[in-house]
Amino acid sequence: MKYGLGILFALILTIPRSDIAAQDATTVLGDLRSTYDAITGLKADFSQTMNSEYMNEPQETSGTLVLMGDKYRVEAGVQTIVTDGEFTWVYNAAEDQLIINDYEEDETTFSISDFFQTFDERYTVQDLTSTSTDGVEHHILALTPTDPASFFTGVTLWVRATDNIITRLQIMDANETEMTFGLDEIQINPEIAPDSFSFTPDDGTDVVDLRS
Numbered sequence: 001m002k003y004g005l006g007i008l009f010a011l012i013l014t015i016p017r018s019d020i021a022a023q024d025a026t027t028v029l030g031d032l033r034s035t036y037d038a039i040t041g042l043k044a045d046f047s048q049t050m051n052s053e054y055m056n057e058p059q060e061t062s063g064t065l066v067l068m069g070d071k072y073r074v075e076a077g078v079q080t081i082v083t084d085g086e087f088t089w090v091y092n093a094a095e096d097q098l099i100i101n102d103y104e105e106d107e108t109t110f111s112i113s114d115f116f117q118t119f120d121e122r123y124t125v126q127d128l129t130s131t132s133t134d135g136v137e138h139h140i141l142a143l144t145p146t147d148p149a150s151f152f153t154g155v156t157l158w159v160r161a162t163d164n165i166i167t168r169l170q171i172m173d174a175n176e177t178e179m180t181f182g183l184d185e186i187q188i189n190p191e192i193a194p195d196s197f198s199f200t201p202d203d204g205t206d207v208v209d210l211r212s
Contacts, residue, residue, distance in 0.1 A: 044183045045063070048180070072113045079092055082197060096204070108173070124143065124146055
């Protein structure tokens, strides 16, 4: 019996560290999927930074977002973007103009709502590390796309270890543009007003309807 246990112990000790890391990464990704499967809605403040060697300086945006499945509402500065999964409303308050169009997925546009629903199908874990952000432990997942032709070549996630909630995403695209999204004041499954995913313009607003 001691001989058998000794062999078992030796086998455990000789498992390659890369295999252990892969198992841990798979577990974290699975836990993340379970967490987001249970989320029916989300509200948060966000910040977005876009940077590229072709830009003179980074572009920064901040605002609020509301997500529910493939529906979302983003308010940032003078612009509001809303979709119900069928139509999209883009309102520019500075010009008092509303553009309405059919909702279409664009492979060159990164959608957080779509990512939250499909990350485990479209990406695999390349690396897993840990860090402390503002005193809170986070897992850092480096993801690579399952499709070699994907426009987005890599995504890095900061996942809060206490509840498996993503608080930061860093995305690199084929043009070597880096986008960073930070999420703060995150509310999970909050009460969401029924009219959050539609947009009714005021009288006098310039409405451009491009729906088919």
